[in-house]
Amino acid sequence: MLVLGIDPGTALTGYGAVRGEPFGSLALVECGVIRTSARDRLPVRLREIYEDVSALIERLQPDALAVEDVFYSRNVRTTVVLGHARGVILLAGEQAHLPVHEYPPAEIKKAVVGTGAATKEQVQFMVTRLLRLRTTPSPSDAADAAAVALAHIMSARVPRLGDIEHAATLTLGVRPVRGRKV
Amino acid sequence: MLVLGIDPGTALTGYGAVRGEPFGSLALVECGVIRTSARDRLPVRLREIYEDVSALIERLQPDALAVEDVFYSRNVRTTVVLGHARGVILLAGEQAHLPVHEYPPAEIKKAVVGTGAATKEQVQFMVTRLLRLRTTPSPSDAADAAAVALAHIMSARVPRLGDIEHAATLTLGVRPVRGRKV
Numbered sequence: 001m002l003v004l005g006i007d008p009g010t011a012l013t014g015y016g017a018v019r020g021e022p023f024g025s026l027a028l029v030e031c032g033v034i035r036t037s038a039r040d041r042l043p044v045r046l047r048e049i050y051e052d053v054s055a056l057i058e059r060l061q062p063d064a065l066a067v068e069d070v071f072y073s074r075n076v077r078t079t080v081v082l083g084h085a086r087g088v089i090l091l092a093g094e095q096a097h098l099p100v101h102e103y104p105p106a107e108i109k110k111a112v113v114g115t116g117a118a119t120k121e122q123v124q125f126m127v128t129r130l131l132r133l134r135t136t137p138s139p140s141d142a143a144d145a146a147a148v149a150l151a152h153i154m155s156a157r158v159p160r161l162g163d164i165e166h167a168a169t170l171t172l173g174v175r176p177v178r179g180r181k182v
Numbered sequence: 183m184l185v186l187g188i189d190p191g192t193a194l195t196g197y198g199a200v201r202g203e204p205f206g207s208l209a210l211v212e213c214g215v216i217r218t219s220a221r222d223r224l225p226v227r228l229r230e231i232y233e234d235v236s237a238l239i240e241r242l243q244p245d246a247l248a249v250e251d252v253f254y255s256r257n258v259r260t261t262v263v264l265g266h267a268r269g270v271i272l273l274a275g276e277q278a279h280l281p282v283h284e285y286p287p288a289e290i291k292k293a294v295v296g297t298g299a300a301t302k303e304q305v306q307f308m309v310t311r312l313l314r315l316r317t318t319p320s321p322s323d324a325a326d327a328a329a330v331a332l333a334h335i336m337s338a339r340v341p342r343l344g345d346i347e348h349a350a351t352l353t354l355g356v357r358p359v360r361g362r363k364v
Contacts, residue, residue, distance in 0.1 A: 080252050083263065083264070
């Protein structure tokens, strides 16, 4: 399974393509950043991000897109502009008929480091270690994007309660009842 | 000049195409809404909005796109999701090589009604009146989108200080000096 992880941003959008299986080995295929200039108008920057992500999908042919969810900064304006960038990234994935998964920052940290309160440095350390790299991918946006891809691959290692219940529904044709003994 | 006004939203995106000149007559060419289903995932809804806006541009061949700026609601999540929808709309305009203009809600109200504190009903009343319609466009998102297009056309009626200074710079080859006598 090849997963293209994306860490969205208007100035720097990180990307990291990771190949791996939930219980198998993991390998970094490629990572980097898409840069746009603050001197350009927002529509121009959005077009560049959209075209570059579309070109990455076309070239790398991933099986899934994993996109970091919005980080709610104190500056609402920054968060909303980030939403614009995420919009065109989700669009690029959908147009390529890829399953698009969204992961909140805490979930990515939990999947990669083991705790949702992990620092940026801990995430980068684990990305470098899990992918057996000599140095941490730079800039950090590229490492963060690889972390999103890793989070998607590794989240499949731990079956979720919802998945088990869904499987039970499919197999038994009944919905498990919650909150009372049956 | 034909202006396509857009009032972005994930569930309902209003559009209104208005033909007019800053000091000439105004006419509504077409208005309506793009609806997406809350049952669909966000990437699917973004693709629908993007494709529908792109198709409108292709069919109507406007000279400019005027998009309402984000309304900062108390629910930050709502505002951020709205940012995603705006992102794919700005992208559609940019890809069609259209000038894309963004107007904050208060500026639209000021241009159409005369005050930035106008109510929704006052805006709809003036849209109906300025475009000489028998009834107010419905749903209100369509009327709001027509208001954005009107705001763009009518904002050209009042030259802005910046424009005058810019014209002075072009004519005289000098930048006007502010804040001190020369």
